Amino acid sequence: MVEEFKESEGWMPVETDDEGRWTPKKMGDSIKGIYLTKKTSVGQYNSIVYVIKNEDGEFDVMGTTGLNNAFKKIPVGHEVAIIFKGEKPLKPPKNPYKIFKVYARKPGKDSKEDTKPETKQEKPEMNLEDDSKTWAVIDEISLKLEEKHEKINEKNITAMALKMRNDPTEDFTKEEFEDVKRVVKNINFD
Known part of the structure; x- marks a missing residue:
């Protein structure tokens, strides 16, 4: 039996942990925004999470070996773009290795025009x-x-x-x- 929970009856949706997290689903998925901060020791595996803010909100991006190496070179406050390029299979029971292409530029740079920021x-x-x-x-x-x-x-x-x-x-x-x-x-x- 599927129950319906209506706001008119006092039920309010509660945000889950996955909301606000960027998880690429297919090759070519991307996120672009300002690199706000880095969270360390997150979850049971003490992962690193990068917080990216864009016009849609703030998103947590789980670190991978490749992303962690790239973000070591990117200062907080810079604009970043991350593109999911696919996965490389690993021997079970390990999850596939996710491959990303990462771009960064200093704040205020316009990609179409080489103008100074206001x-x-x-x-x-x-x-x-x-x-x-x-x-x-x-x-x-x-x-x-x-x-x-x-x-x-x-x-x-x-x-x-x-x-x-x-x-x-x-x-x-x-x-x-x-x-x-x-x-x-x-x-x-x-």
């Missing part, structure tokens, strides 16, 4: 090569904030960077702190 005058344009160390620091701070269950935003990242600057055990210069402040202002956390 920013306020006082914000200098970011340079991926020059700011790679800064992005690594921001990624590290984001992970620390996530571990403390604190919101990842400009205020909290800047505050933690200031603590690092004032900590004599940290090798964190004033210039590095100023770079974090400058770069984090260009990240859209909404």
